[in-house]
Amino acid sequence: MFSKSALVAAMEKKGSNKMFSNFGSTLASFLLMYATISKFADSSLVNRLFAMIKAFLFPQIRIVIPAESGYWKKNTLYLAVETYLRANASAKAKSLKAIADQGGDKFKLKLDENESITDKFGGAVIKWGYYCQRNPTSNHYEKSEKHYYTLNFSKCHRDLVVGSYLKHIVETSHELSSKYKQRMLYSNSTEEDEWTKVVFKHPAKFDTLAMDTNKKNEIINDLTCFRNSKNYYAKIGKTWKRGYLLYGPPGTGKSTMIAAMANFLEYDIYDLELTAVKNNVSLRRLLTNTAQKAIIVIEDIDCSLALTGDRESKKKKKSKSDMDEDKRKNTVTLSGLLNFIDGLWSACGEERIVVFTTNHVDKLDPALIRRGRMDMHIELSYCSYEAFKVLAKNYLDIDSHPLFNEIGELLKTKNITPADVAEVLICNTTESKVSRATERLEELVAVLKKDQKQEEKDATEEKDETEEQGRVKSFLYAQVRRFYQ
Ligand SMILES: Nc1ncnc2c1ncn2[C@@H]1O[C@H](COP(=O)(O)OP(=O)(O)OP(=O)(O)O)[C@@H](O)[C@H]1O
Numbered sequence: 001m002f003s004k005s006a007l008v009a010a011m012e013k014k015g016s017n018k019m020f021s022n023f024g025s026t027l028a029s030f031l032l033m034y035a036t037i038s039k040f041a042d043s044s045l046v047n048r049l050f051a052m053i054k055a056f057l058f059p060q061i062r063i064v065i066p067a068e069s070g071y072w073k074k075n076t077l078y079l080a081v082e083t084y085l086r087a088n089a090s091a092k093a094k095s096l097k098a099i100a101d102q103g104g105d106k107f108k109l110k111l112d113e114n115e116s117i118t119d120k121f122g123g124a125v126i127k128w129g130y131y132c133q134r135n136p137t138s139n140h141y142e143k144s145e146k147h148y149y150t151l152n153f154s155k156c157h158r159d160l161v162v163g164s165y166l167k168h169i170v171e172t173s174h175e176l177s178s179k180y181k182q183r184m185l186y187s188n189s190t191e192e193d194e195w196t197k198v199v200f201k202h203p204a205k206f207d208t209l210a211m212d213t214n215k216k217n218e219i220i221n222d223l224t225c226f227r228n229s230k231n232y233y234a235k236i237g238k239t240w241k242r243g244y245l246l247y248g249p250p251g252t253g254k255s256t257m258i259a260a261m262a263n264f265l266e267y268d269i270y271d272l273e274l275t276a277v278k279n280n281v282s283l284r285r286l287l288t289n290t291a292q293k294a295i296i297v298i299e300d301i302d303c304s305l306a307l308t309g310d311r312e313s314k315k316k317k318k319s320k321s322d323m324d325e326d327k328r329k330n331t332v333t334l335s336g337l338l339n340f341i342d343g344l345w346s347a348c349g350e351e352r353i354v355v356f357t358t359n360h361v362d363k364l365d366p367a368l369i370r371r372g373r374m375d376m377h378i379e380l381s382y383c384s385y386e387a388f389k390v391l392a393k394n395y396l397d398i399d400s401h402p403l404f405n406e407i408g409e410l411l412k413t414k415n416i417t418p419a420d421v422a423e424v425l426i427c428n429t430t431e432s433k434v435s436r437a438t439e440r441l442e443e444l445v446a447v448l449k450k451d452q453k454q455e456e457k458d459a460t461e462e463k464d465e466t467e468e469q470g471r472v473k474s475f476l477y478a479q480v481r482r483f484y485q
């Protein structure tokens with residue numbers, strides 16, 4: 001199959017250097033031996049033998065990069081490799097997987113299973129492979145599929161690959177991710193302790209958020225300060241995270257503010273549905289799998305769980321059977337949640353914001369929202385004149401109008417949410433801007449006056465009812481007095 005003299009000649013011709021010719025000669029002898037012996041001997045035995053000789057002559061190193069780095073935590077190096085190879089794979093691989101991105105208008109190409117490609121770096125040749133190991137007998141704590149990448153390279157390039165190449169992959173993947181980054185919205189479900197994600201394309205901005213300007217600026221400054229405080233947090237020995245409690249009646253912009261925060265900071269959102277989390281272990285698993293630059297949101301925290309109540313007295317009262325009962329119930333507890341917010345587990349990740357929202361701030365356990373846990377308490381309230389002007393700009397594209405003063409006066413006496421005002425102002429017609437704005441503002445005046453009239457009517461009815469009850473009471477007392485006289 002191979003002619004030794006031809007191979008040696010070719011090798012020697014390429015390099016005049018003696019060392020190289022020796023190497024060429026060894027390789028040629030090796031190949032010739034392999035071709036000759038394999039004709040006569042048992043092929044599997046020969047293959048094993050030659051694999052050993054090959055490994056001795058040309059030692060290789062293999063590094064496995066699994067998708068998880070223990071405890072169901074995503075291996076960030078695996079994610080970096082995935083991004084890095086995505087850029088290389090489409091050009092080099094023969095077998096690829098195409099995956100539509102969440103927006104649906106683009107797709108990503110990924111190495112197919114058992115497929116390999118070769119990459120070069122500083123003289124080293126690195127062979128990448130992508131594999132999946134399946135375990136049909138896996139249980140809840142073990143995944144049925146384990147995905148991993150392997151990289152093979154010559155032993156002599158060990159320092160180069162481990163020292164520089166892996167770093168190069170991480171850096172390149174960061175560059176690629178920020179170039180193609182789409183903000184993501186993650187959510188959890190009852191079936192698995194895993195996040196599912198969709199592209200987050202909410203248009204909310206602080207500019208379009210209707211609220212008091214000073215308060216808005218205070219929040220923007222706080223967020224900016226947080227984002228730039230990596231070194232400060234390290235210096236004071238605190239985990240780089242911040243908590244915000246948003247409270248106020250329904251429709252005052254709590255969820256809209258979260259979207260505005262995410263867009264402002266360019267962070268992903270993890271919308272944690274606590275009622276879908278089985279127990280504290282699941283909660284920990286989910287939260288350790290949140291990335292950096294993330295906003296972790298628990299909406300309507302008062303409704304999510306029985307998180308109210310005095311932890312201390314509960315602790316004291318707890319007997320062993322109570323604890324077994326707890327285990328059986330498999331619930332997330334207040335202390336489980338607190339432990340993640342600022343206990344030891346809070347250190348498993350940085351540059352994270354935690355946001356709670358509630359309509360009933362008074363119902364929450366003070367431990368949950370004390371300063372330090374929820375660093376900033378933000379009240380979102382009924383529509384003020386200032387907030388109305390932002391909504392008029394958003395929806396009607398106007399900064400002033402003769403009806404503004406009247407609306408301002410009505411809003412002083414009226415509790416109406418920004419959502420309700422927005423509902424009146426929204427109008428998507430082909431009419432001219434001016435007539436459309438006037439019509440919508442007149443409608444708003446009518447709504448505010450109607451509600452005002454209704455309130456006055458309700459107040460009069462209530463007064464009449466109280467007076468009537470008073471009259472009935474005095475009549476009955478008079479009758480009773482007369483009876484005993
Ligand atoms: N402050 C606001 N600025 C701009 N738009 C607002 C504001 N408040 C409410 N809206 C409008 O009303 C809709 C509902 O608001 P949002 O969902 O943010 O209220 P919420 O406070 O989260 O209510 P809930 O307590 O019911 O969850 C939004 O889609 C938005 O269009």
Ligand SMILES: [Mg+2]
Pocket residue numbers: 254255256299357
């Ligand atoms: Mg909401």
